[in-house]
Amino acid sequence: MSDFEVVGCRGDERFVSIPKLLRLAVDKYGDSTFIEEGNQRLSFRRTLENVEQACASFIQLGVVPGDRVAIWAPNRADWIIAALAAQCAGAALVPINTRYKGQEAADILRRSRAKVLLTVGQFLGSDYLGMLEHTEPLPKLTCRVLLEGEAHDAMSWVDFLSLGQGIEPGLVAGRMEAVSGDAICDILFTSGTTGSPKGVLCTHAQTLRVFRDWCEVVGLRSGDRYLIAMPFFHAFGYKAGWLACLMMGATVLPEPIFDAERLLRRIGRDRVSVLPGPPALYQSILARQDLHQFDLSPLRLAVTGAAVIPQRLIEEMQQRLGFETVITGYGLTETTGVATMCREGDDASVIASTSGRALPGMELIIERSDGSRAEVGEAGEIMLRGYNVMVAYLDDPAATESSINSQGFLHTGDIGSLDAAGNLRITDRKKDMVIVGGFNVYPAEVERLLCCHSAIAQAAVIGCPDDRLGEVCHAFLVLRDGAELEVDTLPAWCRERIANFKVPRHFSIQESLPMNASGKTQKYKLR
Numbered sequence: 383m384s385d386f387e388v389v390g391c392r393g394d395e396r397f398v399s400i401p402k403l404l405r406l407a408v409d410k411y412g413d414s415t416f417i418e419e420g421n422q423r424l425s426f427r428r429t430l431e432n433v434e435q436a437c438a439s440f441i442q443l444g445v446v447p448g449d450r451v452a453i454w455a456p457n458r459a460d461w462i463i464a465a466l467a468a469q470c471a472g473a474a475l476v477p478i479n480t481r482y483k484g485q486e487a488a489d490i491l492r493r494s495r496a497k498v499l500l501t502v503g504q505f506l507g508s509d510y511l512g513m514l515e516h517t518e519p520l521p522k523l524t525c526r527v528l529l530e531g532e533a534h535d536a537m538s539w540v541d542f543l544s545l546g547q548g549i550e551p552g553l554v555a556g557r558m559e560a561v562s563g564d565a566i567c568d569i570l571f572t573s574g575t576t577g578s579p580k581g582v583l584c585t586h587a588q589t590l591r592v593f594r595d596w597c598e599v600v601g602l603r604s605g606d607r608y609l610i611a612m613p614f615f616h617a618f619g620y621k622a623g624w625l626a627c628l629m630m631g632a633t634v635l636p637e638p639i640f641d642a643e644r645l646l647r648r649i650g651r652d653r654v655s656v657l658p659g660p661p662a663l664y665q666s667i668l669a670r671q672d673l674h675q676f677d678l679s680p681l682r683l684a685v686t687g688a689a690v691i692p693q694r695l696i697e698e699m700q701q702r703l704g705f706e707t708v709i710t711g712y713g714l715t716e717t718t719g720v721a722t723m724c725r726e727g728d729d730a731s732v733i734a735s736t737s738g739r740a741l742p743g744m745e746l747i748i749e750r751s752d753g754s755r756a757e758v759g760e761a762g763e764i765m766l767r768g769y770n771v772m773v774a775y776l777d778d779p780a781a782t783e784s785s786i787n788s789q790g791f792l793h794t795g796d797i798g799s800l801d802a803a804g805n806l807r808i809t810d811r812k813k814d815m816v817i818v819g820g821f822n823v824y825p826a827e828v829e830r831l832l833c834c835h836s837a838i839a840q841a842a843v844i845g846c847p848d849d850r851l852g853e854v855c856h857a858f859l860v861l862r863d864g865a866e867l868e869v870d871t872l873p874a875w876c877r878e879r880i881a882n883f884k885v886p887r888h889f890s891i892q893e894s895l896p897m898n899a900s901g902k903t904q905k906y907k908l909r
Contacts, residue, residue, distance in 0.1 A: 398563065398586075398587075398590060399469075399561040399562060399563055399565065399567075399586040399587075399590075400466065400469045400470075400561070400567055400586050400589070400590070400625070401466075401469065401470040401558035401559070401561050402558075402559075402561075403590060403628060403629065404429075404430055404433065404466060404470070404558075404628065405430065405558075407426050407628050407629070407631070408426045408427050408429075408430045410426075410631065411426040411604065411631040412425065412426060412427050413425045413426070413427055414426060414604070414605075414631060414633075415633045416429045416627065416628065416633065416634060417429065417459045417462060417624075417633070417634045417636070418607075418633055418634070418635055418652070419458065419459040419635075419636055422459060424459060426628075426631075429462075429463070429466075432463045432467075433463055433466045433467045433470055434467075434470070434551070434554050434555075434558075435467075435543055435546060436463055436464060436466075436467030436542070436543060436546070437467040437468075437470040437471050437546070437554050437557065437558065438545075438546025438547070438549035438551075438553075438554050439467075439542050439543055439544075439545040439546035439549075440467055440468060440471040440473065440498070440546075441471055441546065441549055441553065441554065441557060442545040442546050442548070442549055443497075443498060443524070443525055443545065444497075444524070445468070445471050445472075445473050445497060445498060446471075446472065446473075447471075447472030447473070447557075447560070447561070447565070448472065448473070448474070448566075449471075449472070449473045449474070449497045449498075450473060450474050450475075450476050450494045450495055450496045450497060450569065451464075451468035451471075451473045451474070451475060451476065451496060451497065451498045451499075451500070452475075452476040452477070452478055452490070452491055452494065452496040452498070452499045452500070453465060453475065453476070453477050453478065453499075453500045453501070453614075453615070454477075454478035454480065454482075454487055454499060454500070454501040454502075454510055455480065455500065455501050455502045455505070455529055455530075456480050456502070456505050456613070456614075456638035456639065457610060457611075457613060457614050457619065457636040457637055457638050458529065458530075458636055458638065459634075459636060460529045460539060461500075461529070461614050461636070462614075462624050462634065462636075464500045464527075464529070465477075465614075465620070468498075469561070469567055469568075469586075470554070470557065470558045470561065471557055472557060472560065472561050472565065473497075474565075474566045474567060474568055474569050474583075475567065475568040475569070476490065476491075476494045476496050476568070476569045476571075476581075477568070477570060477614060477615035477616075477620065478490050478491075478571075478615060479571075479613070479615050479898075480505060480506070480613060480615060481506075481898060483508075483513055484510075484512075484513030484514050484515075484516055484517050485517055487510070487513070487514065488514055488517035488518065488520060489578075489579075490571055490579070490581075491514075491520050491522075491523055492518070492520060492522075493581060493776065493777065494569055494581060494776065495522045496520075496522065496523055497522060497523065497524055497525070498523070498524070498525045498526075498527065499523055499525070499526050499527070500527045500528075500529055500539075501526065501527070501528060501529065501536075502528060502529050502530045502531055503528055503530060503531020503532065503533060504531060505638075506639070511526060511528075511533050511535070511536060525537065527539060527542045561586065562586070563585060563586050563587030563590075564585055564586075564587060565585060565586055566583050566584070566585060566773065567584060567585060567586040567589055568584055568589070568620075569581045569582065569583055569776055570582050570584070570615075570616075570617060570715050571715075572715050572716075580775045580776070580778060580781060581775060581776030581777070581778075582715045582716055582772045582775060582776070583772055583773040583774050583775070583776055584718050584772055584773065585773060588718050588769050588770055589621060589625070589718055590629075591743075591769060591770075592621070592718045592719065592720050592741070592769075592770050593621050593622060593625060593626050593629065593719075593720070594629060595720075595741045595742060595743075596622055596626065596720050596723070596741075597626050597629055597630050599709065599723045599725060599726075599741065600683060600685050600707070600709050600723070600726075601683060601707060601726055602626055602627075602630045602632055602656065602683070603630055603631075603632070604630055604631030604632065605631065605632070605633075606627075606630070606632035606633070606655045606656045606682070606683070607632070607633045607635060607652065607653050607654050607655050607656065607680070608623070608626075608627050608632045608633060608634055608635060608654075608655070608656040608657075609635045609637055609645065609648060609649070609652070609654040609656065609657050610623040610624060610634060610635065610636055610637060610658075611637040611639075611640045611645060611657075611659055611663065612658065612659055612660075612901070614636075617713070617715060617718070617719030618658065618719065621718070621719050622658065622685070622719060622720070623658075624636075632656065635648070635652055635654065640659075640663060640666075640901070642666045642667050642670060643670075645657070645663075645667070646667060646670075646673070646676040646678075647676065649676065649677065649678055649680060649681060650676060650677025650678070650679070650680065653680045654680055654681065655680050655681065655682040655683065656682065656683045656684075656685075657681060657683075657684055658683075658684060658685035658686065659684075659686060659901060660686060660687075660901030660902065661686055661691050661695060661901075662840060662895070662897060662901050662903075663686075663901060664684070664686065664695060664698075664699055664703070665695065665833075665839050665840050666839075667703065668695070668698050668699075668702060668703070668839070668862075669839040669860075669862045669863045670863050671863045671864050673702065678703055678704050679704060681703055681704050681705050682705065682706050682707065683705065683706065683707045683709075684699055684703075684705045684707070684708045684709070685708075685709045685710075685711065686708070686709075686710055687710050687711045687712055687713070687737060691710060691733075691734050691735075691830070692734060692830055692833040692834050693730055693731055693734035693735065693834075694833070694834060695734065695833070696708055696710075696730045696733050696734045697730055700730070707726050708733055709723060709724050709725075709726065709733070709738075710723070710724050710733050710734070710736070710737055710738060711723035711724065711737055711738055712737035712738070712806060712808060714792075714794060715772075716771065716772045716785065716792055716794075717744075717766055717768075717770045717771055717772070717792065717794075718770045718771075718772070720741060720770060721740065721741070721744055721746065721766050721770065722737045722738045722739055722740050722741065722744075722746060722806045723737070723738040723739070723741060724736065724737070724738035724739075724805075725738065725739070732805060735807060736801070736805035736806055736807045737805075737806045737807070737808055738805055738806065739803070739804045739805055739806070740766075740768075740804070740806075741770075743768050743769050743770075744766065744767070744768035744769070744770055745766070745767040745768055745791075746764065746765070746766055746767075746800070746804075746806060747765045747767075747791070748760065748761070748762040748763070748764060748765070748798060748799055748800055749762050749763045749765050749791075750762045751763075756799070756800075758799075758800060758801065758802055759799055759800075759801065760799055761797055761798065761799045761809050762797065762798075762799070763793060763794065763795070763796070763797060764794045764796045764797070764798045764806065764808070765787075765791040765792065765793065765794065766791065766792045766794060767789070767790045767791045767792065771786065771790070771792050772792075795813070796808055796809075797809040797815070797824065808826065809824045809826060809827065814826075814844075814905065816843075816844075816845035816853050816854075816855055817845075817852060817853055818845075818848075818851050818852070818853055818854055818855065818883045818884070819850075819851040819852065819883055823845075823855060823883065823884050825842075825843035825844065825845075825855070827880070827884070828841075828843045828855060828857065828876075828880065828884055828885075828886065829841045829842060829843050829857075831876065831879055831880055832857060832859065832872075832876075835867075835872075835875065836862075836865070837861055837862060837865040837866065837867040838859050838860070838861060838862065838865075838867070839860050839861060839862045839863075839865075840859070840860040840895055841857055841858070841859050841860075842857070842858045842895050842903045842905060842908055843855050843856065843857045843858075843886060844856055844858075844905050844908050844909050846888065846909075848887070851883075854886070854887040854888070855884070855885070855886040855887065855888075856886060856887070856888040856889075856890070856908075857872075857886040857888070857889050857890070858890045858892050858895060858908055859889060859890065859891050859892065860891075860892055860893070860894055860895055861891060867891070869889045869891065872886075872889055873885055873886075873887075895908075896908065
């Protein structure tokens with residue numbers, strides 16, 4: 383049994399807070415490297431010192447337990463320091479999507495009532511503070527801090543850190559000790575693909591328990607070198623990313639943007655052993671003709687998840703990229719990021735075609751439209767219950783009540799089925815289903831098939847109007863590097879493998895698919 387299991391990350395109702403986890407990590411991993419960014423090396427011990435300094439500055443700014451601190455910045459070392467410091471001060475962390483424009487970010491800041499915003503001057507051509515100037519006032523936002531860059535109406539990160547110099551160390555220690563497992567540790571906003579993003583409230587206790595289980599399942603271990611290309615504003619980059627590294631003694635290698643060639647060069651140079659990401663990340667890498675020129679020997683562990691994962695992708699990740707372990711899973715922001723996972727040793731077909739079994743303490747059922755429970759193999763809405771389900775939506779009791787039923791099951795809005803072993807097969811989102819002549823078509827099934835074609839690297843299927851059938855499928859395709867494809871041959875190829883009503887009536891070849899910062903296809907743009 384590990385130290386973290388003893389103190390509450392598993393089997394203990396006391397469940398430690400993130401500030402207590404930080405101290406435990408220092409006791410256990412000490413001078414080992416926690417964050418490596420360029421020439422900067424931060425040990426676990428030095429990280430704690432920096433966090434305590436930043437925590438003192440938050441206290442000096444008047445941040446009290448229950449306040450909210452927002453971060454709107456790409457992956458970087460001081461993002462982690464700022465996030466931990468805010469949580470150590472008793473505040474809830476509010477990460478903001480780096481692709482958001484001023485109005486979108488202002489909406490998050492306004493609804494979360496964030497007191498402090500930490501951001502950068504420029505990223506991907508966007509001037510974050512400049513964009514906020516053209517939005518409605520944010521009366522609750524009392525301080526803006528720039529992690530990098532300069533602005534007349536913002537405090538520099540260096541000046542911010544100097545604020546706390548007069549704060550007694552005992553006050554910081556007391557504030558950290560006072561953070562309980564039941565306190566809200568973060569408010570993550572949903573992607574907003576079905577409307578305005580909702581703020582999801584999760585506690586320190588459930589976050590630590592979920593990701594201790596996650597670490598056990600994937601086999602993350604001390605000494606791993608974890609390249610985090612998934613954005614920190616997402617649970618995948620934050621909780622399954624640097625927080626998991628803090629738990630297990632792994633080294634964080636922040637990556638601000640996904641660029642296939644840059645990632646490939648880093649794998650050999652920085653001895654990357656862990657590289658999680660969405661299927662699109664691996665598909666982009668595997669589609670390169672120059673793959674053989676890169677040193678991929680350090681790779682050990684990959685974690686991915688989506689409704690569409692061709693078995694061939696899993697096999698190529700193992701055979702061509704050299705991963706010893708590939709794990710797939712499923713989760714939502716509302717389930718603290720995780721619900722089900724495959725396990726090491728599962729067959730490639732199970733890893734590719736399912737999202738695995740529910741984690742310990744989590745219950746999963748499939749519900750028919752009439753509310754009854756579906757049989758094995760029967761599709762219906764995926765319903766989840768357990769300690770991982772969110773506390774509530776921020777300031778939205780009606781949405782919370784409609785999402786979590788009287789038995790405590792969360793309506794996911796996803797369609798899926800369970801096999802006899804309890805493995806979950808995700809069919810699709812309810813909203814993405816296409817009705818062709820009265821027959822239901824789940825785009826994920828068609829996308830999975832198309833990605834089995836030797837010339838196709840990625841596929842996205844949407845419904846489009848049709849005078850005769852009501853709707854038909856339109857497939858957008860990205861070809862493998864150097865591949866050629868006669869689109870006219872695809873309908874016949876598909877008809878040999880799926881029912882005729884599922885075959886797309888239209889095909890478009892694209893250079894790339896529109897993706898959000900989390901690697902999900904933005905189908906509304908295709909529509």
